[in-house]
Amino acid sequence: MDCIDSFNFNRFNQGDTMRVLSEVIKNIVRKPFTHKYPHQPIVLPHGFRGDFTWYKEKCVFCEICERICPVGAIKVDRGDVKKYEVDVGKCIFCAECEKACPKDAIDLTEKLTPVETERTKTIRKLQ
Amino acid sequence: MKLIEELKKNGKVYKEEKNEVWFIIPYKKIRDAIKSVFDSGITRISSISGYDNGKEIEVIYHFVKENFLLNLKVPIPKNLSEINTITDMFPGAFLLEKELSEMLGIKIIGHPKPGKLFLPEDFKGKPPLRK
Amino acid sequence: MIMNIIEVLLVPIFLGFIYEGILRKISARMQNRIGPPIWQPLLDFVKLLSKESFEVVGSHHFLISFLSILSVVSLLVIGFTFPFINLLNFRWDFILVIYLLMFSSTCFILAGFSFPSPYTLIGSTREITLLLAYELPLIIILLFFGMSYHSLLSLPENLIFSFPLFFISFLLITQAKLGYQPFNIGEAEQEIVAGYLTECSGFELAMFNLAKSLRMFIMISLASILFFNFKNILAFVLSSFIILFFVILFRVTLARFRIDQGFKFLWIVSIPLILIDLIKAIL
């Protein structure tokens, strides 16, 4: 049979609370599962798509990342004064730019993005 | 299948794929076509899509029976912009028709509870998905 | 004299907060969380006092403040009757305890009724229904041991051994009185937001929360006075913690009853339990 009917028990059995009780008693002596997050750092696995980092020395200002970004968070100005601007508030951490970059100038590090209280502070003007 | 023969009287097949049949039904004959779907024993309507192609509004009913998908496309002239309800035969189309009516501005004749679903009650202006 | 009164007023309040802190800490550990520090309820209270208390349109703000203070005061007065405080002891002091316990609950209910909100209305109605279910067994238990604390002295020391079923049903009543699972029906947040306290804020909420922690202290102390040896202060504290542990265990392992189920459960379970022990004692 490729379908199972999980109807093989007594519906009129009132049930008990023993299972929760035993788990709860065991938990008293266990170490807490939660962390005190900001005081205790968390470990992010390898390959986590975290905070946006850009390396100026590698970048050739080819504008590929600007074109490929789904949310338009990256602005590249390849004029006389070369400018690179990223809005981390818009970034969705998809890592498309990291994949597309021919010079490996973009890295989504294994760090969390710092929280800002103002919208303007999330725009990073990199030079 | 008998239903497909039946439907071919009302409209014509324009695309046929594995487990999928796409019909185009003239606006006048939609009631008969839906009736024959209902009579054939299909109870499940999965979705109603609408698309404004500039000249007319195409409404597509997607019926499902197990793995078989039956799609009926009905072009509605823009100056008419109304269609009979199918909620009397397929109660599952209740919300789908409501959404269709508010997003594409099609009047659903005989809908049991017309009114806005997603948009605010006092919404005025062009239906959002009209081109 | 002044020292004595400060002791009598502040010690129950302080202990009430500590009990609640312990309850929150241990239930957190039982759920494998870290949980708040033990003095968190005290901090909450102080913070709530500093908050603005909103006047709800269609209700009497003064009345609600008054009710919240009344419920705290009536619970504090119960503390006066405790045998090691000996401020307010007379021949029928259990009657006073029963009356004041019910009165403090009634303050909550009246506060709920005085708001023009469906949530508080339903919460209060449910609380009244529950009151009808647990008040009778409570009265039977208290009056069976005599009319006063004094009469307890003539009884054997640890009553829990001679009346174990009384103890079990008293635990159930405690749970219903405190409004913890499975009897947190009157303030079921998933159904009626916060029940009878939905519209309270600031000072009133702080007072009602204080009344709740005080009620926990009173009910637990009452249970350990009735069922354990209360002449020895160490034994009293120890037995209080045992009862507190039971309260936590109930709160953590059980879900909430529906009001009809809760009402039925209290009647079907606690009344027969009491009757069995009664018959045993009479024979």
Next chain:
Amino acid sequence: MHDMMIPFGPAHPALPEPVYLKLFLDGEEVEDVDFSVGYNHKGIEKALEEMDYFKNVFLSGRICGICSSAHSTCYTLGVEKLLNIEIPDKAKFIRIIVSELERLQSHLLWLGLLGHEMGFDTLFMLAFREREYVLESLELMTGKRVVHDINTIGGVRRDLSHETMIKLVKNLEILEGKIEYFRKLVRKDFLIKKRTLRIGKLDKKDVEELCLVGPVARASGVLYDIRRTDKYLKYDDLNFKIVTQRKGDAFARTLVRVREMIESMRLVRLAIAFIEPGPTRVKPILFFPEKEVISRVEAPRGELIYYIRSNGTDKPARVKIRTPTYANLLSLKKILVGYTLADVPVAVASLDPCLCCTDRVTIVKNGKEKIIKWEDLHDHEHH
């Protein structure tokens, strides 16, 4: 004559979802119910029309937080059908692993919420504790915990390394015991039974009539699972069972979901075993013919349908999404009327509503009936 009207939502402690239920009560009994949705308009259907096919993969993954990869799988399957490309087998299996892990975390989240609705916070905490293992696996596999973004047109974006597979299997071994524990718990627990048995009944006829989908339909004995009927991806190669129940009450839905978790874990193990080295992505030819396709997947909550229509440009002409909760909403009246107020949270939770999926829709109103363009909207949302 109704005694009183209780507003349930749009912001309510029981349901972290923006749905507004008007409950008309007589005492404690629910006599009538009226609902309104649409508090969560994101304008996604319109936005999908204004971005190109590749960027839309990320947008479709963000329609819903809990069934993120179901949405993007459905979208990419549709576009692949449109382009007529066949993706590599390895990509198919990786998609299966991610979507089954997602089903696992979604059902665990749901189990926790069910516990929360009946005041059983310990069950909530336990379920969320075990969910952490699933999220950890997903994080390791895809790089993010909730919005995985693993799919792309023509395959998957990240390969599954050997170490990740070992870690995945290890996590599954831990989870197996825990989920078995939950199965025993919900079948035997006194108060869970008391609160869910005979609540929110839906019989087979209602399900067929109202076109309900997913675990809700299966709990009433209707065998309707897209994984089985459509055999998309590689589901026909993997041996799994569809869980059904006959009674159709909240308890039956609980059992179906808990049993489904076990089947999901089995599927993940099987898919890992089936993976063979090879490419994970084919480069699609970027020519979009004028065509219309329909694609269906089984999301954690049931059948999810995308209708995609192209007009020859690099942007879709129309994307219509029918989410599972949207179909299941119709049953609200059936499962609420006649029960008491205390049963409302449990009954609503037993549908597992996800209004973020439902309210995707089409327009954002700016106070003065001004239609905002997608670009404006992006700046708008931060203010």
